[in-house]
Amino acid sequence: MKPTKAYRAFQVVNVIILLIVVAITLYPVLYLVAQSFSSQKYIYAGEVGIIPKGFNVDTYKTVMSDSQFWTGYKNTILYTVVGTAINIFMTMMFAYPLSKKKLIGHKFFTQFAVITMYFSGGLIPNYLLVNSMHMKNSIWAIVIPGAISTFNLMIMKTSFEQMPKELEEAAAVDGLNTYGIFFRIVVPLSSAIIATMVLFYAVGNWNSWFGPMLYLDDKQLQPVTLYLRNLIASASAVTNADAGSDMQQISSNIKSTTMVLTVLPIVCVYPFVQKYFVTGVMLGAVKE
Structure with missing residues (x-):
């Protein structure tokens, strides 16, 4: 037409x-x-728009010449990869049973999960718990406490509920048990929602700095986000340095530089999972 x-x-x-x-x-x-x-x-002078003026890379050189910066980047990559893997595995293992209304205690476990969206133990009890479990100054203090996001759990649960039950019934007839059905049927058919959750969790793990600030005293274990946060705090305190000093230059544009360095990896990864993003969100957000 x-x-x-x-x-x-x-x-x-x-x-x-x-x-x-x-x-x-x-x-x-x-x-x-x-x-x-x-x-x-x-x-x-407030003369900078969307085009650099007086082009220089002094701040980048100052930040990237520090070996601690690269140590933080290595730690961030490690925490993001390990943390996201744990997040996805734990979320799937919890969401799949919750998607089955025949599960004994289904209503209780669902309400139990939802309550955690609105109530938590608080900062001090969480710190004491992590410390009492001897996880402080280790990777587990970063990746274990937030292993499951309730919001992501509910999205994945809804996605599993929309999967045709006939597929699972056919797999059961062919002799697969519950774990076989889940790993050989459900997981391969859930690539879109899984990719979406990977993006959500990876971004959260990459940007995390508050947890590491609480639980990681060893600088060799701190992620790059915490390193850059400390650098911003140090640069903000410099107000009367000489005009030509490195710290004065850092205090001028350190915030912009740190934001660029922090967001760059996520920006590079996002195009590869974009095609799954919209599909995954729609699958988990609309219930028939």
Whole structure:
């Protein structure tokens, strides 16, 4: 059918609105990147827009020349990979039984999980628990306490509920037990929701700094986000340094530089899982 004039007008308006949204979204990002590469005098004068002025990479050199920065990056990658693997495994193992209404205590376990979205033990009890279990100053203090996100659990549970029961019944007839059905039938068919959860958990683990600040006293174990957070705190205290000093340069654009360095890996990974993202969210967010 030939598009009507009203439909063409709608397309034009729609494109204009989307372009405005893209511009609003991209401007802060481009501004941060430009500021991270700009000279301190232009930043102080408020002359930096989306194009760097007085181009320099002094802050990047200062940050990246520190061996502790690369140690933090290595730790962050380790915590993200191990933590995300634990997150996905534990969430799937909890979500799959909850998706079965015939499970004994189904209502109790579902309510038990939902309650944790609104109530927690608190900061001090959590710290005492981690310390009493001798997990402090170890990777387990970072990846175990937040192993399951209730929000992600509910999304994955809903996705499992929408899976055709006939597939599982056919697999059971063929002789598969519960674990065989789960790992050989359910998991392969849930690639979209699993990829979505991987993205959610990986971003959370990558950006985490509060937990490491509480539980990791050893600097050799701290992630890069905590290193950069401490660097920002140190740079913010520098107010009367010489104009040409490294710390004065850092105090000018350290926030922009740290944001760029922190978000860059996630930005690089996101395009590879984008095709699963929308599909996974829709599968887990709509219940028939």
